[in-house]
Amino acid sequence: MGDYVRLSEGACVETGGLDIGGPLPYSHVSKPIVLGKGVWLGYRSTVLAGVTIGEGSVVGAGAVVTKDVPPNSIAIGCPAKTFPKSKG
Secondary structure, X not given: OOOOOEEOOOOEEEOXXXXXOOXXXXXXXXXXXXXXXXXXXXXXXXXXOOOEEOOOOEEOOOXXXXXXXXXXXXXXXXXXXXXXXXXX
């Protein structure tokens, strides 16, 4: 986690999950999550295992991030889509 990261109320950073491709009982798997400098996770957003959120990016309220977010981007929706932050 980089400096100046902000986690809004209810933000979820979930590094774990289950390997549902295997036999029961499903085995637990985990992957790291990287939050770059200045990242802001909005209210009740979710970042899933293995994702990197680039420096200066914002994840909108309620977004579910399943893929990497480039630096200086905004990620919104479920699943999240990314857009470059506008200058100005």
